[in-house]
Amino acid sequence: MSISGDVGSGPDAFRIDGQVLRALRDGLPAVAAQTLLAVMAEVPGYRVGFRGPMGESIQAAVQMAIGGFLKLASGTREGDPSTPRRTTLDGAYALGRGEARAGRSMDALLAAYRVGARVSWRGLARNAAEAGLPASAMAEFAELLFAYIDELSAASVAGYNDELNTSGRVRERYRERLGQRLLAGGTADVLTAAAERAEWTPPTTLTAVLLPAAQVHGVLALLGAETLLVSEELPGADSWAVDQPHALLLVPEVDGGGRQHLIRVLDRRQAVVGPARPWLAVRASYDRAVRTLALVAAAEPELVHPVDSEDHLVDLVVGADGEALADLRARVLEPLAELAEATRERLAETLLCWLLHQGRREEVAEALHVHAQTVRYRMQQVRELYGDRLLDERFVRELVVALVPQR
Template sequence: MPEKARLRLRPVVLDAGDEIIATVRAEVAEYSLSMDGEFGRRIRLGVSVALDQFLDLLGTDDALPDTAVYFELGRVEHRHGRTMDALQSAYRIGSRVLWRRIAAASDDYELEPDAIFRLAEALFAYIEQLAAASVSGYAYEQSLAAGSRQARQHALVERLCRTPPPEAAEVEALAREVGWPAPRALAALVLPEESLGIVCRRLPPDVAASVVDRLGIVFVPDPEGPGRLDALADALRGTSGVLGPAVGTDQVARTVTRARAAYALHLEGHVPGEGLVRADDHLLALLLHADVTLTADLVAQRLEPLRRMTAAARDRAVSTLTAWLDAHGDIAEAATRLHVHPQTVRYRLARLKEAFAGVLDDPVGRLEVALALRAGGPGLAEG
């Protein structure tokens, strides 16, 4: 642009500041009352710097020397709880007001039509760069807020997992900091650490989740509520998670401990299932593995007769015992399960009763044998 035209254009551009601010206040409802605080100060500074820089950059290929003001405007918008819509509208209004002034005075600086077109193009490209800087600032502030919230949520989840469990007042305080409405009932969901992100994106926003001790932990409010279990099952597509019992916040340790224990057994194959696995559907497995030394002693003691058999005889004895116990002592049903004649079952059972020295005729003894078989069978008896 010729220097003569630039000099004539300068007062037109610089005098547009007050009109831009007045028009923004009149047309953008969010800013009608907000020009006296931090945002108003930054808007006035932004308009002033924008007009000066626009004049300095005209006719050059230089990059924007300073976008910090507009980056900060985006950050302030997020801190005030607004979307970017209002600020984007302000940028459009500013460019419109400025261009209207430039166009009205175009005869005074004697530019060719092609130069006028390039001037308009430069103006709108310039405003787009300012807006882009504000978008970056907004995104940056958003990431800081998300990180802060994530840190607070981690503190909440980690505290709920620790012993001794927190008092109700502490739970309420932690929940309030993260904006989580502390529920009257909740359950702990334990799943692989690497699956936590995708599962949480599928869940309602009222869960609290984080990684604790390299496990994904999700606290699910009101897990027995309408549709909640279906939502959990859907969120666990492609992975598995173990849900503890629903408890009040004063018993949170119970749901965490049970879910973690059942998840460990799930990984070892003792608690089967895919997708959503409920710990309370596997209480016997949890009971048998709660004290492994006690369970090993039970297996060794009650299955001792099996250790004296050959491998083939032991396998046959285990299948016969299991079928008979599962059939509640019904010989015909046990024979059907084994695909043998009932007389064969009677013969085998007589030999087993002899080997077990009357234990199988005692209700408590039968229960202990059944539990020992369920806990580990002859494999543990040999150990």
């Protein structure tokens, strides 16, 4: 990417004559070396990195930058007069991208420019004065130099930010793909390799959170950079009974108190939280969240608060296979089938309450708001209909499941 622009009022406003220019060019290597040493001494991030071959490359870059300034200040009109500045700006832009890739901060780079501007000005000003540059011209010389350095630093900042944005987008794509791979399943080796490509450290557990796509970004900022976002190709999304597109967050390490914190973060959002699962098995958390979403969407279409799937375990278990439940109810309640509907409902209600209270007649009567003798009479009818099957633990368990009211 090429960076271009005007420095101050440009070369038309200031000229260096040939004698001064030759002196400045002759002193250029020494000024560049002094500038490099000052940056190494005053900017901690560069003390080690500029030694050896890299130091030689940077020194050459400093010489090129100052040389570009001298061409600008000389008003050279050979060929395209913008070429020296364009080449130097491209170099500054590339330097910014390289610093971002090296993991150094923008603060270090800007500090290097500040130190470099001060030291190079000191050397150039001394050489210019010795070569006869009038004192009256020094202010304009300084203004042009510092405007030039500002332009170089702006080019480096642009390169730095572009590299971060580019690498950030690449990393986001890799992490989106990682989330999709986790849902699709795969071997530990394949998924670990995908995590490495995404620069993502696998946690012990992941928790699936489904929420409307429009609410995602406000939540992401609160959950941390290691949360994975899957906004496309969610398995089974076409069959969900919801009227808006949803996205999936895979949140690391949501255990114990962390789960309550997550629920608080999701306050006033239409989110559904699955269980924490080992990161390689997060599909199970996603599936639980999907089933819970379907459950609550049917019962509460205008949902305006987060839902914890842990609060709906019984409903999820009982409603996991609707046809199987219907078959179970038909089979275990068959002895009541020939009774009048009102009688059938009263006996079924009494039987469930009797089983839940383990046959304690007074508690059953209190729960049903009837007399204990009424309970005794109803249970006598039930025993006549069911016989010894009420002594079979497996059958009793089936009765409880079949008799629990369905939402």
